[in-house]
Amino acid sequence: MTILILEWSNPLNKSCAIHFSCVSQLFIFCSVMLHLSQDVEALRGELCRKDEECREQERRLAALEQQVQERTGVIVQLQQQLEEAAQRRQELQLLRDGEETLSRQAALPLQVKYVTKTVEVESAQSKQALIEAQAHNQALQEQLSVQRQLLRELEQQLHESQRSSSQLRQQILVYEGEMERAQGQLEAEMQSLEEEKNRVIEEAFIRAESEMKAVHENLAGVRMNLLTLQPALRTLTCDYNCLKRQVQDFPYMLEKAITEAKQEICQVIGEVSSANQELLRKYKREMNLRKKCHNELVRLKGNIRVLCRVRPVCAGETDAADTKNKVTFDPDDDAVLYLSNKGKLMTFELDKVFPTQATQEEVFQEVQSLVTSCIDGFNVCIFAYGQTGSGKTYTMEGVPEDPGINQRALRLLFSEVSEKKPDWDYKITVSMVEIYNETLRNLLGDNPSEKLDIKMCPDGSGQLYVPGLTEFTVESVEDINKVFDLGHMNRATACTNLNEHSSRSHALLIVTVAGFNSSTGHRTSGKLNLVDLAGSERITKSGAEGSRLREAQCINKSLSALGDVINALRSKHSHVPFRNSRLTYLLQDSLSGDSKTLMMVQVSPLESNVSESVCSLKFAQRVRSVEIGPSSSSRRQAESSSTSSSPTHDA
Numbered sequence: 001m002t003i004l005i006l007e008w009s010n011p012l013n014k015s016c017a018i019h020f021s022c023v024s025q026l027f028i029f030c031s032v033m034l035h036l037s038q039d040v041e042a043l044r045g046e047l048c049r050k051d052e053e054c055r056e057q058e059r060r061l062a063a064l065e066q067q068v069q070e071r072t073g074v075i076v077q078l079q080q081q082l083e084e085a086a087q088r089r090q091e092l093q094l095l096r097d098g099e100e101t102l103s104r105q106a107a108l109p110l111q112v113k114y115v116t117k118t119v120e121v122e123s124a125q126s127k128q129a130l131i132e133a134q135a136h137n138q139a140l141q142e143q144l145s146v147q148r149q150l151l152r153e154l155e156q157q158l159h160e161s162q163r164s165s166s167q168l169r170q171q172i173l174v175y176e177g178e179m180e181r182a183q184g185q186l187e188a189e190m191q192s193l194e195e196e197k198n199r200v201i202e203e204a205f206i207r208a209e210s211e212m213k214a215v216h217e218n219l220a221g222v223r224m225n226l227l228t229l230q231p232a233l234r235t236l237t238c239d240y241n242c243l244k245r246q247v248q249d250f251p252y253m254l255e256k257a258i259t260e261a262k263q264e265i266c267q268v269i270g271e272v273s274s275a276n277q278e279l280l281r282k283y284k285r286e287m288n289l290r291k292k293c294h295n296e297l298v299r300l301k302g303n304i305r306v307l308c309r310v311r312p313v314c315a316g317e318t319d320a321a322d323t324k325n326k327v328t329f330d331p332d333d334d335a336v337l338y339l340s341n342k343g344k345l346m347t348f349e350l351d352k353v354f355p356t357q358a359t360q361e362e363v364f365q366e367v368q369s370l371v372t373s374c375i376d377g378f379n380v381c382i383f384a385y386g387q388t389g390s391g392k393t394y395t396m397e398g399v400p401e402d403p404g405i406n407q408r409a410l411r412l413l414f415s416e417v418s419e420k421k422p423d424w425d426y427k428i429t430v431s432m433v434e435i436y437n438e439t440l441r442n443l444l445g446d447n448p449s450e451k452l453d454i455k456m457c458p459d460g461s462g463q464l465y466v467p468g469l470t471e472f473t474v475e476s477v478e479d480i481n482k483v484f485d486l487g488h489m490n491r492a493t494a495c496t497n498l499n500e501h502s503s504r505s506h507a508l509l510i511v512t513v514a515g516f517n518s519s520t521g522h523r524t525s526g527k528l529n530l531v532d533l534a535g536s537e538r539i540t541k542s543g544a545e546g547s548r549l550r551e552a553q554c555i556n557k558s559l560s561a562l563g564d565v566i567n568a569l570r571s572k573h574s575h576v577p578f579r580n581s582r583l584t585y586l587l588q589d590s591l592s593g594d595s596k597t598l599m600m601v602q603v604s605p606l607e608s609n610v611s612e613s614v615c616s617l618k619f620a621q622r623v624r625s626v627e628i629g630p631s632s633s634s635r636r637q638a639e640s641s642s643t644s645s646s647p648t649h650d651a
């Protein structure tokens with residue numbers, strides 16, 4: 001017996017196993033029923049066949065009956081013909097009688113002769129009647145012969161009819177015999193079929209009875225099993241109802257769970273946001289700390305970093321005698337530079353020295369932290385200082401295939417601000433200014449020869465601004481290139497010799513980075529001033545006159561003012577002489593406060609430039625090594641007695 005075990009789990013974690021022995025009994029019952037129905041089907045088929053045979057026999061019987069009817073019709077026709085023939089025979093007989101009567105009359109010649117004679121004698125009228133009687137007689141004879149002929153034909157027909165009638169009778173007898181035989185056969189077959197049918201039905205009945213008995217027995221077993229299944233069914237129904245209730249309650253439970261989850265999420269969000277606030281507070285505190293540390297560092301190191309770059313010997317300068325030996329480097333210390341001047345080896349110590357082979361990228365890496373600090377809101381100044389041809393423009397602007405600090409700084413700013421998105425939104429604007437002979441010119445404006453002025457903001461903030469100074473917002477390298485091209489073009493249109501002119505003027509690239517944090521509402525504003533200073537060589541000592549002298553005086557004045565400002569800031573003087581030159585006045589907000597300044601001192605390796613290199617390096621070293629001076633008040637007194645702290649630029 002097959003035992004089928006069904007097992008399932010319900011939410012109440014119940015499991016039940018049910019033995020379905022009744023199922024097998026059901027299977028047996030079904031198979032018996034199937035067998036029976038097959039037998040019944042077979043019997044039905046047999047019965048149909050027999051019925052078909054019966055119908056066939058009936059059809060044959062009907063055909064035979066029709067034939068008999070047809071034959072009967074023929075017989076009836078023949079009988080009619082026979083009757084007609086008999087009638088004609090009768091008529092013939094009558095004719096014969098008439099003929100005989102006639103012949104008998106004819107056999108009485110005398111009488112006729114007498115009559116004839118009588119007629120002949122008596123009258124022509126009688127003769128006429130005789131002729132007519134003869135003609136009538138003739139016609140009757142003809143008629144008689146026709147009748148005779150007809151009689152003969154009729155007799156012949158009669159014979160034939162009689163013959164065919166006897167044939168038909170014989171045939172009818174044959175058919176009747178056949179019919180009787182067929183009917184007998186049919187009846188016998190019907191009888192045997194009936195018997196067969198009864199036998200089969202009886203057998204089927206007996207079989208069905210026994211099978212029914214078996215089925216009943218199975219059914220009783222199934223009933224018994226059903227009785228045992230009922231408790232399991234009750235349990236299942238109970239479980240089902242329980243599940244149903246749970247399903248009905250599910251939306252409510254789900255809603256409740258969602259509400260709880262929402263509450264938890266809100267709580268977590270609240271916690272996270274308070275943690276964020278805390279982090280933000282810590283971040284701001286760290287930023288302030290960093291700022292303080294930086295300021296402290298700057299204060300300790302001096303608020304200006306001074307780097308030095310020695311340019312390589314250019315192609316046309318290779319014939320210069322023992323050029324390489326004039327400027328040498330310390331392999332163990334990259335902050336030291338040796339310069340051989342009149343047989344004397346001078347040592348200069350700076351924050352870092354770039355040898356001739358230093359790349360633009362290496363130089364930029366050293367200044368990039370300063371560049372990025374303007375994103376945090378610092379004001380930054382990077383100067384390139386040195387005599388004409390020492391490589392200032394190369395370091396600041398570079399060449400198209402190897403750009404300098406200006407372009408690299410803007411590229412770095414773009415990538416840095418894009419990394420801070422989307423929290424921070426930055427706007428980067430650039431201006432280009434030239435200071436020539438203490439005159440300020442807007443290099444990005446429509447009219448480059450227009451002179452600009454520096455003014456105090458009317459809002460009383462103490463901030464300076466340049467009315468009419470053009471500012472371009474830049475977002476890509478293409479924008480930078482366009483701005484630089486425009487600046488160069490404007491600078492070139494305003495002078496006859498660009499190289500000479502650029503050596504005698506200061507070029508400033510002013511980059512403003514304004515940031516806004518949409519989540520905190522925090523705003524920053526930093527300024528980056530990239531300055532390519534005019535050549536620092538001492539022209540006055542070579543006896544320049546006229547416009548050259550004026551140019552030299554202006555350059556000297558502005559460079560001296562720059563030195564004085566740096567010195568005053570570093571010495572924490574209460575008064576810083578920003579207004580002494582256009583350059584320092586313009587850069588006031590980028591030199592004061594907690595701004596950051598870097599000076600790149602450019603040095604030429606050529607022997608002929610050694611004395612200028614010495615001057616530049618001495619100036620750089622002084623700027624770097626100026627010690628914190630006396631208090632601001634005492635310093636102010638000192639200021640009144642000495643107007644310049646830049647000994648190299650005494651005009």
Ligand SMILES: Nc1ncnc2c1ncn2[C@@H]1O[C@H](COP(=O)(O)OP(=O)(O)OP(=O)(O)O)[C@@H](O)[C@H]1O
Nearest residue numbers: 311312387388389390391392393394395502503535
């Ligand atoms: N590091 C360097 N590597 C290669 N070539 C350099 C380097 N520095 C400067 N030069 C080359 O030296 C020459 C003079 O440089 P540059 O014009 O930059 O000097 P400068 O100080 O800006 O002069 P000026 O004051 O006249 O503008 C240029 O031909 C420049 O390409």
